[in-house]
Amino acid sequence: MNKPLPRRKNQRAAAIAVVVFLGFLGCAAVFATQWVWGVVTSFWDSAEPAGWESTSAELTVAVSPVMAPVLADLAEAFNEQGRRAADGQSLVVTVVAYDPEELVGAAAQSTPPFQAISPDSSLWLAQLEQRWAEGDESVSPEGGAAIPLAQRRIGTQLRYAVSPIVLAAWEDVALRLGWPDRPVSWQDVQRRATQDPNFKWSHASTRHASGLLAVLAEFYAGAGLTRGLTVAAATDPATLAYVQAVEGTVRFYGENEDQVVERLRQQGREFLDLFVAQERLVIDWNRQHPEQQLVALYPAEGTLWTDHPLALLELGQRPGEPGVTANQRQTFQSFADYLTSEPSQRQLLAAGYRPADLSIALDEPGSPFADTIRVDWRQPQTTLQMPPAEVVAVVSDFWYYTKRPTNVYLVVDTSGSMEGSKLRSTQNALKSFLEQIRGSRDRVGIVEFGSDLKSYTQLATLDDAARQQLNRQIDRMNADGGTALNDAVYAATTALQQENQADAINAVVVMTDGLENQSQRSLRDLRNLLAGTPELPIVVFTIGFGEDADTATLEEMARIGGGQYRRASEADLDELYRIISTYF
Amino acid sequence: MNRTRILFVSILAVAILIVGATLLFTDRGGGGTALTVQRPETVELRILASLPVEPWVRSAADAFNRSERTVDGVPVRVQIEAVDGLTALGRWDRNEFGALEAGQSPDSLAEAERQALDNFPVAWIPDSRYLVELANAAYKERLGRDVFLTDGEYRARPIAISLFTWGLYASRAQVLEARYGAIGWQAIHDAATAAGGWPELGGEPGWGFFKLVVPNPSRNVGGLAAMIAAAGEYYGRTDIAVEDVVNPEFQRWLKDLMGAVTDFSSSSAYTAEDFALFGYSVGDGGQLLESDLLQNMQGILTRWEDPLSLYYPEYLTWFDFPFSVWVGPETTALQKNGALEFQRFLLGDEQQSAALAYGLRPANPKIGVDANDASLFAQWADRGVLPVVPRTTAMRSPDRETLLALLRWFELNVKQ
Incomplete structure (x- = not known):
């Protein structure tokens, strides 16, 4: 009689045990979920932002080209001192050269590839602040910021030489x-x-x-x-x-x-x-x-x-942009102290600058x-x-509208050796050049050559239609044939002489990757042609593209044309054309 | 014990084990609440100091750290960070230091967030109360309360004083004194607006026009102080309000003055250093912080061979460098008390006396400005430095609306 009761008891006890077990399991699940969530969120919180690690002590300084060599020497000496942050990270400064205008453009973008800048003048800092303010509605007094002057791109700054x-x-x-x-x-x-x-x-x-x-x-x-x-x-x-x-x-x-x-x-x-x-x-x-x-x-x-400010950027103000790390701030301060130390100041004086140390x-x-x-x-x-x-x-x-007008022929080698990525780099660089030429009285023409003159576009003022036409011609370029370099430059020079615009800067920018092997004309012919019109100076810039370019010929051509020879790789051709555009 | 009971006990044991293990991992993972508050080995104090006092405060911090002081038995170490007042204000305003939101407490933070607070500034020494006002204005919007107090134990206390003073290159000052007598804002205004420049005033043709030096208020709060002082002299009273700032006639007069500044765009937070570095070529004279001028007197003499002459304005403004302790939950009671300990150290006789070598006037009334040989006040007494300046016409600190009105006027009308 009593047998069924214990079974019911046992069943009830088992049921209670299961309920208790499930209860504990539920609690455990809650705790476990919290733990997992904690781990995930802490991982999320500590995830490294794009750009540099959150403990990085490496400071990249963008510097104007004229100061770059001196500052690079000083940075090297600073790095050799082996200074360290409290967490053991090395305080390291890297110097990169930027044209001031480019520097402002890059610094106004989100996540620039540097944390500090040293342009040649503080006037660029003002331009940067203006650019920054234009891109940030909260900066304007009407924008609703609690304080009208708080959101600045530039933080701590100092001068080390003027x-x-x-x-x-x-x-x-x-x-x-x-x-x-x-x-x-x-x-x-x-x-x-x-x-x-x-x-x-x-x-x-x-x-x-x-x-x-x-x-x-x-x-x-x-x-x-x-x-x-x-x-x-x-x-x-x-x-x-x-x-x-x-x-x-x-x-x-x-x-x-x-x-x-x-x-x-x-x-x-x-x-x-x-x-x-x-x-x-x-x-x-x-x-x-x-x-x-x-x-x-x-x-x-x-x-x-020129006051060469050294300024730390206040990064991290826009979504997704990493801020300057505490270690980078320390590197900045440490480098600033180094630059203003007496030995550095005397080094700057020796380089011809007036040191900031008034003693x-x-x-x-x-x-x-x-x-x-x-x-x-x-x-x-x-x-x-x-x-x-x-x-x-x-x-x-x-x-750009009042300066001396420019007539420039871009003489471009599209011989067979230019096939593939070389031609594509050249096309991009030529288009960049056209974008840089903004004067309303500037004119550009293109001479494309291989074994002979392949195409020739006369000088044209760069209105929308002319830009489109030149860009179409650039797109149509095709690599084949030999290298009739002298003939192409001769043709461009003759065309400029026929224009006979003495009040303009007249120039030929020629790029080739190979050796002259097809021309009827010699360098002597070109020299005579240039010498024939002293009242109309024509400047010849030459670019040797790649390792196989005929450096000796191009240097001589630049010399007799009163211009410059530059060597370029695929990586920097675009930049070189942009630099040359500043001459016009 | 039958099988069912064994099963029951086993299930219970497994459940307890699971919960125990989970709790253990949760604790190690660091989420959730703090179970114990550990006493730190050292109380680290990160203090932001404005540029004019930073060298002195840093030197005092070194002395403080060497003296191995403690708070409640725990050693205290002070770490000074130089930040110009407006940059610091911007960082407060952007909440770059990571202050908690209203209602948040450190206990509710993940470990990484709690660790980030370890580096939270315990105190801020801005140039002026103006900046404390503006920072409080920003946090009032966010938290509904002030974060730096004006009364009570943690109230902001001045640690030194520096007056705004006229500094003019001696060659130029002689010409202006001969023409106008006393140097003041009206004389400077008239010199600045002289159509014929220095030749009309009796100076050299090569000097060009009169060039005024005033800090850019967007970079150095000294510019704000200068505008307040100019307003005081214009109206002939010590308190100015929003209606004074928006008066069109005053705005025209002030704009004339600001038009004589050579370059606001390039002027940095270090206006007196700029003044010294570029010499009379960028500024014939201006109203700047006395301590900055005194610190640059020798440099100016070395670089330009034309010393500065100092004159004290009738309507005085000054920086008082309030030592402002952050009162939020981001810092511990030990840190706050450590900050007060450092504040007392700064106000002690020894450090107040040391401030004289930096051209700062002691906040401690027991210390006179000529208390030691290193005092810049004694060194430059012959250039016009006054040990005691009558403060009968000291400008009262304008309210925050007036400050914002002045800043907005500058941003809209003058800023380059």
């Missing part, structure tokens, strides 16, 4: 301009350039501080002002006419001041009478060329300073400023007022 922008002139030229008895003004140079057809002067493009200053000074002079330049005054027809007249006398534009100096080295005293550059270039030149000295003239109306007297024994009148550490007495960013933008843009 150099005023000067008129660099040969000593005899400086004497004729009135130095050292009286201050020489921008107007003196502009007057001389417009009155003396033999006077040769140059400034860099407005993509560099010295070029921008030179053009700004022309706008001030044209508007009859020395401060308070407005958009209205800058765009007044009389101002533009003046700037156009002065710019018409510029012999040569270049990517930066170092290129001007390189040309001086190659071509000597006859290349230019005067050019606009940083004071430190004058010091550097005079140290290397005691036989032929330059003089730094500090313009009477005022000049600008270093510029006229102390051994200083490049001591015992010379060709640079004057008491100068400049005054600076030109930097107008608001919108006026600077107008000045920079209007330069």
Whole structure:
């Protein structure tokens, strides 16, 4: 009788045990889920952002090309010290060279490939802040930010060296301009350039501080002002006419001041009478060329300073952009301390810069400023007022419409050896070049050659229709045949001579990857052709593409054409064409 | 024990084991709540210091760390980070330091998040109360409360004082004094707007126009102080309000003044250093922080051979570098007390006396500005430095709406 009861009891006990087990299992499942979720979220939270690791102590600094070699030396010495962060990471600085305008563009993008910048002038920092503000609605006072000035792209910054922008002139030229008895003004140079057809002067493009200053000074002079330049005054027809007249006398534009100096080295005293550059270039030149000295003239109306700011970017403000890590901030601070230490400051002084350390007297024994009148550490007495960013933008843009017009033929080798990726790289580079040419009076033509002239597009002003036509021609290029290099350059040069536009910059940019093997014309023919029209100088730039290019021929061609030879690979052809475009 | 009971006990044991193991892993994984609060071996204090006081505060921090102080028996170490006031303000405003949201507590954070708070700034020494006001304004929107207090134990306390002072290159100052007598905002305004520039004022033609140096208020809160001082002199009173800022006649007058600044776009947070580095070429004179001017006097003399002359304005503004302790839950009580300990150290006689070598006026009234030989006030007494400045016309700190109105006016009308 009693047997069934224990079974029921047992069954009930088993049921309770199962329920309890399931209850515990449920609790365990909840805890386990929490744990798994915790692990997942903690993994998610600690996931490395794109760009660099969250503990990285490597700081990449984008530097203007003129300062890059000096800063790279200093960075190398800094890295050799083996400084470390608290977590053991090495504090490492890498220097990469950027044109200031490119640098601003890259820094305004999300996740730039660097965390700090050192352009040649703080004016680029202002441009960057403006670009940054334009892309961020919360920055405007109306945008609703709690504080109107908080969202900035640029954080901590310092200056480690400065150099005023000067008129660099040969000593005899400086004497004729009135130095050292009286201050020489921008107007003196502009007057001389417009009155003396033999006077040769140059400034860099407005993509560099010295070029921008030179053009700004022309706008001030044209508007009859020395401060308070407005958009209205800058765009007044009389101002533009003046700037156009002065710019018409510029012999040569270049990517930066170092290129001007390189040309001086190659071509000597006859290349230019005067050019606009940083004071430190004058010091550097005079140290290397005691036989032929330059003089730094500090313009009477005022000049600008290249002040080489070193600035840390405040990254991480936009979704997905990694912020600067604590270790990178430490590297920045440590490198800043290193740059402003006395040995580094003296190294910068030796390189011709004025060090930021004010305890270093510029006229102390051994200083490049001591015992010379060709640079004057008491100068400049005054600076030109930097107008608001919108006026600077107008000045920079209007330069393209008032500068000397350009006629340029792109002579392109599409012989059989160019087949495949080489041709594709060339096509891309040619299109980039066309994009860079923005002047309303600039004209471009294309000569495509193989065993003979394959196609020829006459010079055309780059309106929309002409751009489309040139781009179509570039797309149609086909690699075959031999290399009739001389004939192609001869043809382009002849076409420019027939245009006979003496007030323009006339140039041929020729690119080849091989050896001359098909031409009827020789280099001597080309030399004679160029020499036949001294009143119409035609500049020939040559590009040797790849390892098989005939360097000797191309160098000679550039020499007789008064231009430059450059070597390029597939990786940098596009950049080289872009650089060459700054000469026009 | 029958089989069913054995089964029952076994199931129970397995269940307990499962739960136990889960709890163990959960604890190791670090999610969930903190079970114990461990006493740290060292209390680390990260303190943000504005640029004018950073060298002094860093030197004091080194001395403090060497003295091996403790709070509740735990050693304290101070780590100073130099951040210009407005950059720090921007980082507070963007919540870059990772302050918790309203209602959040450290206990609810994952381990990684909790660790991130270890580096949270315990205190901030901005240039001025203006910045504390603006930071509180930002957090008031987010949290509904102030994060830096103005009263109580943790109230922001000034640790040093520096006055805004006229600094002019001596060659230029002589010409202006001869023409206008006293140096003030109106004299500077008239010099700045002279159509003929320096030749009209009696100066050298090579000097060009009169060039004013005023910090860019978007980079250095000294620019804001200068505008407040200019407004005080324009209206002839010590308090200004929003209606004063928006007065069109005042705005025209102020814009004339700002038009004499050579380059706002390139001026950095280090305006006095810029002034020294570029010399009279970018600025004939301006109203800048006294400590910055004093620190650069020797450099200016070395680089330009034309010393600065100092003049004190009638309507005074100053920085008081308030030591502001963060009062949120992101920092521990030990850290907050450690910060107060460092604050007391800074206000002690020794460090206040050391501040004189940096051109800072002690906040501790027991220490005079000529208390030691290293004092820059003593060194440059012949250039116009006054040990005691009458403060009868000291500008009152404007409210945050007035500050924002001035900043917005600058952003819209002057900023380059």
